[in-house]
Amino acid sequence: MDDLVQFLHARLDEDTTAAQTAASKAGGGTWAAGTEHGKPWVSGLPAPGGYVVPLLIEFGYGNPDDYERAVHIARHDPARALREVEAKRRLLNDHPIQRETYPRPASGDKEVGGPHFPFGCATCHAEPDTGEVHGFGYCLTWKALTLPYADHPDYRDTWRP
Numbered sequence: 001m002d003d004l005v006q007f008l009h010a011r012l013d014e015d016t017t018a019a020q021t022a023a024s025k026a027g028g029g030t031w032a033a034g035t036e037h038g039k040p041w042v043s044g045l046p047a048p049g050g051y052v053v054p055l056l057i058e059f060g061y062g063n064p065d066d067y068e069r070a071v072h073i074a075r076h077d078p079a080r081a082l083r084e085v086e087a088k089r090r091l092l093n094d095h096p097i098q099r100e101t102y103p104r105p106a107s108g109d110k111e112v113g114g115p116h117f118p119f120g121c122a123t124c125h126a127e128p129d130t131g132e133v134h135g136f137g138y139c140l141t142w143k144a145l146t147l148p149y150a151d152h153p154d155y156r157d158t159w160r161p
């Protein structure tokens with residue numbers, strides 16, 4: 001049952017490492033795109049007070065589509081990648097996976113709530129007041145945040161939202 005949780009955390013760790021490594025190189029982690037003499041480029045933005053902007057990528061073949069590619073690369077720079085990882089981790093923290101079956105709270109001598117399930121999201125699958133269970137497994141938040149990694153060899157189609 002923990003497979004998706006471990007899978008997603010591993011991918012987010014990889015994204016973090018890749019972004020931090022790229023940002024540690026000349027040019028830093030905040031990038032911009034532009035053109036010069038018809039050749040698109042991606043470059044790091046200067047640090048505050050700095051004036052050197054190392055060129056990171058220069059498209060040298062004059063393909064008119066390359067400017068859009070340069071813009072796309074710059075929009076997904078390491079700084080953004082790190083912000084996206086942080087946003088995803090914050091979302092996941094708000095959707096803790098319960099590793100035990102849900103307890104059935106008693107109401108007088110009568111049990112309320114749904115059946116016991118092997119696991120589920122404490123936020124999406126259980127009523128906080130009554131403990132009533134609405135579902136089980138990985139909630140949409142976990143499945144949706146895992147979807148960007150659907151091309152990974154360890155991704156399972158059963159995780160698809």
Ligand SMILES: [Zn+2]
Pocket residue numbers: 094095096121122123124125139140141142
């Ligand atoms: Zn959830």
